[in-house]
Every structure is written in structure tokens, then in C-alpha cells.
Amino acid sequence: MSxxxxxxxxxxxxxxxxxxxxxxxxxxxxxxxxxxxxxxHGSFYMAGAYLGAFVYASSQSFLLGVVAGLGGALLIGxxxxxxxxxxxxxxxxxxxxxxxxxxxxxxxxxxxxxxxPAALFARVPPFLSGQVNIFGLISYPAYRLAIIVxxxxxxxxxxxxxRHTRLGMLIRASASNRTMASALGVNVVVLYAxxxxxxxxxxxxxxxxxxxIFTVIPGMGDNVLIxxxxxxxxxxxxxxxxxxxxxxxxxxxxxxxxxxxxxxFGLFLERAAADNSAPAIASMLxxxxxxxxLFFRPQGLFPPKSR
Amino acid sequence: xxxxxxxxxxxxxxxxxxxxxxxxTLGFMSTLSGPNAIIGTEIRDGMQLAVEQLGGxxxxxxxxxxxxxxxxKADVARQLAEKFVQSDKVDxxxxxxxxxxxxxxxxxxxxxxxxxxxxxxxPSQLAGKDCSPYFFSTSWQGDNWAEGMGxxxxxxxxxxxxxxxxxxAAGKDVIAGLKRFYKGSVAAEVYTPLTQLDxxxxxxxxxxxNASAVFAFYPGGLGVQFxxxxxxxxxKDKFPLYSAYTVDESTLPAIGDDALGLIVATSWAPDLDxxxxxxxxxxxxxxxGRVPAPYAVHAYDxxxxxxxAVKAVNGKIEDKPAFLAAxxxxxxxxxxxxxxLNTNQFPxxxxxxxxxxxxxxxxxxxxxxxxxxxNYGDAYAQTCSMK
Numbered sequence: 001m002s003x004x005x006x007x008x009x010x011x012x013x014x015x016x017x018x019x020x021x022x023x024x025x026x027x028x029x030x031x032x033x034x035x036x037x038x039x040x041h042g043s044f045y046m047a048g049a050y051l052g053a054f055v056y057a058s059s060q061s062f063l064l065g066v067v068a069g070l071g072g073a074l075l076i077g078x079x080x081x082x083x084x085x086x087x088x089x090x091x092x093x094x095x096x097x098x099x100x101x102x103x104x105x106x107x108x109x110x111x112x113x114x115x116x117p118a119a120l121f122a123r124v125p126p127f128l129s130g131q132v133n134i135f136g137l138i139s140y141p142a143y144r145l146a147i148i149v150x151x152x153x154x155x156x157x158x159x160x161x162x163r164h165t166r167l168g169m170l171i172r173a174s175a176s177n178r179t180m181a182s183a184l185g186v187n188v189v190v191l192y193a194x195x196x197x198x199x200x201x202x203x204x205x206x207x208x209x210x211x212x213i214f215t216v217i218p219g220m221g222d223n224v225l226i227x228x229x230x231x232x233x234x235x236x237x238x239x240x241x242x243x244x245x246x247x248x249x250x251x252x253x254x255x256x257x258x259x260x261x262x263x264x265f266g267l268f269l270e271r272a273a274a275d276n277s278a279p280a281i282a283s284m285l286x287x288x289x290x291x292x293x294l295f296f297r298p299q300g301l302f303p304p305k306s307r
Numbered sequence: 308x309x310x311x312x313x314x315x316x317x318x319x320x321x322x323x324x325x326x327x328x329x330x331x332t333l334g335f336m337s338t339l340s341g342p343n344a345i346i347g348t349e350i351r352d353g354m355q356l357a358v359e360q361l362g363g364x365x366x367x368x369x370x371x372x373x374x375x376x377x378x379x380k381a382d383v384a385r386q387l388a389e390k391f392v393q394s395d396k397v398d399x400x401x402x403x404x405x406x407x408x409x410x411x412x413x414x415x416x417x418x419x420x421x422x423x424x425x426x427x428x429x430p431s432q433l434a435g436k437d438c439s440p441y442f443f444s445t446s447w448q449g450d451n452w453a454e455g456m457g458x459x460x461x462x463x464x465x466x467x468x469x470x471x472x473x474x475x476a477a478g479k480d481v482i483a484g485l486k487r488f489y490k491g492s493v494a495a496e497v498y499t500p501l502t503q504l505d506x507x508x509x510x511x512x513x514x515x516x517n518a519s520a521v522f523a524f525y526p527g528g529l530g531v532q533f534x535x536x537x538x539x540x541x542x543k544d545k546f547p548l549y550s551a552y553t554v555d556e557s558t559l560p561a562i563g564d565d566a567l568g569l570i571v572a573t574s575w576a577p578d579l580d581x582x583x584x585x586x587x588x589x590x591x592x593x594x595x596g597r598v599p600a601p602y603a604v605h606a607y608d609x610x611x612x613x614x615x616a617v618k619a620v621n622g623k624i625e626d627k628p629a630f631l632a633a634x635x636x637x638x639x640x641x642x643x644x645x646x647x648l649n650t651n652q653f654p655x656x657x658x659x660x661x662x663x664x665x666x667x668x669x670x671x672x673x674x675x676x677x678x679x680x681x682n683y684g685d686a687y688a689q690t691c692s693m694k
Binding site for chain 2: 002004005008009012013015016117118119121123124129130131139141143144212213214215217223255258259262275279283
């Protein structure tokens with residue numbers, strides 16, 4: 001195993017982690033502030049991917065595709081919040097699961113109705129389709145590097161927004177104590193709508209960037225949603241910082257497990273046995289990690305300070 | 308008891324001497340919805356083109372084709388098979404797109420003595436120990452293209468090849484098929500989960516390996532992503548990519564220029580030079596506005612096989628033994644060249660090595676370069692009890 005390979009696999013792991021972070025940031029915010037379990041979050045991811053791929057393919061403009069994917073997911077989030085979600089905040093988690101699972105089915109079938117059952121294959125824009133040389137050590141696909149850069153920038157923006165702006169302060173205040181915040185005159189209704197749309201937009205961004213790597217098909221958000229839930233449970237429900245750290249840890253563990261499990265097993269197992277068992281164990285690694293963390297820290301790695 | 312006697316009496320009444328039938332009914336099923344509809348649609352379209360080119364008649368008999376979608380679900384496929392046998396009373400069941408569904412409907416169809424012709428799946432069991440006089444294939448045995456690629460790589464004298472495929476039955480079969488003819492060394496053998504679409508970790512492993520080339524098997528949408536990511540990672544020039552069942556006319560439009568220069572195994576290409584192929588390709592392009600894939604050829608040949616056999620028995624398809632014998636012996640001109648069945652009723656055909664090149668219209672297309680395996684059946688025919 002060479003150092004350059006390790007570096008490259010770490011970048012791969014970061015790229016996966018960043019995507020998971022964008023997906024789970026909205027999920028954890030919505031849970032932390034509105035106490036809402038949103039199984040339909042994957043639908044915003046799917047909306048971002050479909051709108052981005054479709055508009056890019058039909059207009060030939062990457063920028064328009066980005067605007068459509070990001071803006072479309074945000075707008076759909078805003079509309080869904082206004083029509084449906086704000087009515088169920090007060091319900092218990094079982095109501096949330098029922099309503100949002102139903103919404104997922106509706107969104108998946110809508111996508112099938114509009115774009116057909118066959119997969120849409122999103123393209124990487126030409127200026128990102130090559131490789132970039134990093135420190136003269138490795139050449140890395142430009143598109144994947146772009147995902148890392150965009151994701152880190154969004155994470156930084158989110159940090160500034162939550163920690164150093166008035167809006168962020170209000171969001172944090174509502175997260176720690178909703179009743180007190182609204183008693184002090186915070187317009188909770190508008191705040192909730194904003195937070196919800198922000199989460200949907202982030203999921204849309206993740207979907208938009210995932211389009212060219214994963215295939216754009218109805219129901220594509222469902223698989224990612226499971227991973228996103230693992231991330232927010234490990235990171236601590238409601239904590240954006242926790243989601244960031246957990247997403248990176250899970251991305252790295254999954255990627256490094258997939259690549260180095262086999263040579264590792266090969267040290268003490270027969271080649272055939274290692275060939276068979278390593279991929280199976282590698283795909284279980286993140287769930288094993290979740291089980292271990294929940295056993296020792298049921299509240300997750302970085303739970304929000306007060307609730 | 309009474310019921311059984313009545314049934315026997317009814318069966319006796321039905322067993323009238325054979326005379327020419329007045330029509331032929333075919334039950335067609337393939338996967339026409341969901342992410343893998345791409346293959347089933349090719350099969351349906353190829354079949355319909357053949358029926359149309361024959362003027363709606365098969366062997367002179369007016370043809371009725373019942374088209375059904377199996378939704379890629381085994382239970383749905385099984386219900387359809389029972390419907391074909393019991394209520395539609397079809398003369399033959401045709402189509403099929405997935406080997407697991409083929410295995411699910413195989414017994415109900417063959418046990419009911421229904422002529423069954425597969426246009427795509429060719430699981431090893433059906434070519435070998437479980438073969439049946441009622442089952443025919445116009446496509447291939449599942450290992451065939453991989454065997455063709457193995458023979459090509461062996462002929463080229465390549466060594467130290469990196470093998471990668473999804474972790475399921477067909478993935479292992481394809482790698483085994485390759486190794487049946489490729490005897491060189493293997494740099495690594497990697498299996499990825501069937502649902503995994505992001506290959507970044509595996510591509511980085513390939514990049515840091517000392518392999519001389521890569522062989523990949525990723526069917527359908529998996530192949531689209533694998534080949535695109537392979538090119539994006541800049542591996543194409545350093546590690547030539549050889550594949551089977553991964554790049555074909557149905558996935559090429561989605562892969563685009565990233566497929567240029569790849570070497571594939573195939574049993575047919577749109578530019579294969581014979582009169583039947585020209586008629587088939589131009590007819591298909593005119594009717595559907597796209598280039599056909601090999602699956603469409605197999606479905607086209609299914610109808611031509613039936614046509615030849617029905618003609619040979621002068622329309623007397625009720626005479627099952629004669630009809631089966633005629634199907635078995637049928638020889639006709641396929642878009643692939645002369646069509647002929649092996650003892651296990653799978654085709655004997657030639658497999659080629661092709662390269663993806665830019666066509667005259669600027670779009671990538673597969674161009675046949677060399678024969679890899681000539682007049683080859685499959686590795687399982689000897690274990691089939693039919694000789």
C-alpha cells in the first residue's frame with residue numbers, strides 16, 4: 001500500500017462524506033428545530049438530481065442546470081412545507097413517519113410519470129471532466145475534487161450562518177427552546193419555513209452533484225436517506241457539527257474499508273476466503289460503527305448542548 | 308374420481324389427427340418497466356419488427372402476439388406463464404429478459420409442454436443438466452461473450468489482468484467463462500455489491516496496481532456509470548479496458564465518447580456485412596428511430612425460427628413432435644449470419660472482438676474487428692441429456 005494510494009482513497013472517502021453531510025445537514029436541522037422525522041428528505045435529493053440533469057441536458061447550459069436543481073429543490077421544499085409539513089410538526093413521530101413515507105412514494109411516482117421509468121444519465125460538464133494534479137503526487141478526477149471543494153465551502157457558510165448571524169442565533173434559540181423563543185417574539189412560522197427550505201436546498205445540491213456519479217432514477221434518494229440517518233444518529237440528533245464530523249468519518253470508513261479490507265484479511269486468511277469475506281464485512285462496517293457508538297454514547301458523538 | 312374420468316374423456320376428444328392450424332398464438336413477456344426496461348424494450352421491438360416484416364404471419368399462419376410486462380418480478384412472471392398456458396393456450400412462449408425470471412417460469416412452461424424460446428437469458432442449468440426438448444434459445448449461453456473475450460485476450464497473449472464484476476451469480480459466471488479461455492495471470496479479482504454505483508475506491512485501487520489491462524462486467528446502468536467513471540479517473544489510456552455485456556448499442560448513447568477505444572466481445576454488430584442484417588438494421592432504424600442492440604436481434608431471430616419451423620411442418624403445429632423436430636433442425640439466415648442450433652437447442656455461433664469507434668454520424672458505435680471464437684456452442688451442452 002503506497003502513500004499516494006492512501007491519499008487518493010482518503011479523498012474518495014471525503015467526497016462521499018461531503019455528499020452525506022449535505023444530505024444530512026438538512027435532516028438534522030429539521031429534526032433538531034421542528035422535531036420532525038422527515039423520510040421524504042430523499043425526495044429533495046432526487047428532485048435536485050432530476051431537475052439538474054434534465055435542464056442541463058435540454059438547455060446545454062451547466063449553470064442553468066445548477067440553478068434549476070438547487071432552486072427547484074428549494075422551491076419544492078418551501079411549497080411542501082407550506083402545504084403539508086407545517087400541519088404535522090405538532091404530531092408525534094409516528095404521524096411524521098406515515099405522512100413523509102407517503103410523500104416519498106408520491107414523489108417517486110411523480111418522477112416516474114414525468115421522466116419515465118428508465119434512468120436518466122447525467123453528464124459531467126466538459127470543464128470538470130478531466131483530472132487535476134494534486135501537489136504533483138496524484139491526479140484526481142476534477143469533478144470529484146469539485147464536490148469536495150463545494151461541500152467544504154457550503155459547510156463553512158453554514159457554520160458562519162448558524163454561529164455568527166442573527167438568523168443563526170434565532171435558529172439556535174428555537175432549537176434549544178421553542179416555546180421560550182416564540183414567547184420572546186421570534187416568528188417561528190417563518191423561521192421553520194426558512195430552515196426547511198434550506199435543508200431541502202442542501203439535499204438538492206447533494207442530488208445535483210451526485211447525478212453524474214450515481215444514476216438518476218425514481219427512488220434514488222431512498223438509499224442515500226438510510227446513510228443520512230446513520231450519519232445524524234452517529235453525529236448526535238440535531239447537531240450540524242456532529243453531522244459534519246460523522247459524515248466524514250462514515251465516508252472515510254466506508255471507502256477505506258472497501259479498499260483495504262481485502263489486503264488486510266489477506267494477511268491472515270486464504271486468498272479465496274479473503275476475496276469472499278472482505279467485501280461482505282466492508283459493506284457492514286458503517287453499521288457496525290453505528291452500533292458501537294450507540295452502545296457507548298447513545299446520544300451520538302456531538303449532541304446539541306441543550307434541548 | 309368422476310372428474311378425472313371426465314378430464315380424460317375431454318383430453319381424448321382433443322387428440323384429433325393433426326391438421327393445419329388456422330392461426331398461431333404467441334405469449335410474449337419481458338421487463339418493460341423499471342430501471343432495467345431498456346433490455347426488455349429492445350426484445351419487444353425486435354420481435355414486433357420481425358412479425359411486421361413477415362406481414363403479420365408466421366409460417367403462413369396469421370399470428371397473434373400477447374405482450375405482457377413481467378415487471379422484473381418472479382411472482383408476476385410466474386402468473387403470466389400460468390396465464391399463457393391455461394387461459395391463452397399459447398402455441399409458444401417467447402421473450403424473457405432476466406435469467407432469474409427465466410428459471411422461475413421454466414418449469415411451469417416446460418412441464419405444460421409449451422414451446423419456450425428465450426431471446427436473452429441463457430442460464431447454465433438450462434443449457435446443461437436441466438435442458439428440455441421444449442426449450443430453445445436464440446441468444447446465447449450466459450458465459451458466451453466472456454468466453455469470447457477470454458479467447459481474444461489469450462490470443463493476444465496478455466498477462467496480469469485485473470478482473471472486476473458485481474457480486475452475484477452472473478458476475479461469478481462471467482469471470483469463470485473468461486477464465487475458461489484466458490489462461491494468463493490475474494492481477495486481482497474484485498467483486499462489488501450489485502447496487503453500488505460509485506466506483507471511486509475500486510478505480511483508485513486499479514490505478515495503483517501494476518495490472519496490464521482491466522476486464523469488467525457491468526450490465527445495463529451499472530456499465531454506464533463504470534465506464535464513465537473509468538474515463539473520468541483517467542484510467543483509459545494507462546489500463547486498456549476490455550468488457551463483456553457492458554457496452555452495447557443500448558448503453559452507448561448514455562456513455563457517449565467515454566466509450567471510444569474500448570474493446571468489447573459481441574456476437575453481432577449493426578455493420579455486420581450480410582443482406583439479412585442490412586434489412587434488419589434499416590427496418591429497425593426506420594420503425595423506432597434508433598440503432599438496435601443485440602437483444603433485438605435475438606428476438607427477431609425468435610420469430611424467424613418459428614417462421615422456418617411452422618413452414619417446415621406446413622402449418623401443422625398441433626403435431627408437437629414434428630413441430631419440435633422442425634424447430635430443432637431449423638436453419639435460416641439471421642442478422643448474425645447462418646443460424647443453427649446445437650444439441651442442447653442453444654445457438655452455435657461466432658463471437659467477435661469489436662472496438663468502439665466514432666461513426667460517420669459522430670456517435671460512438673461498435674465496429675467488429677476480428678473473430679474470437681468461431682462456430683462455438685457452449686461449455687454445458689455435453690451435460691445435456693439430448694444428443
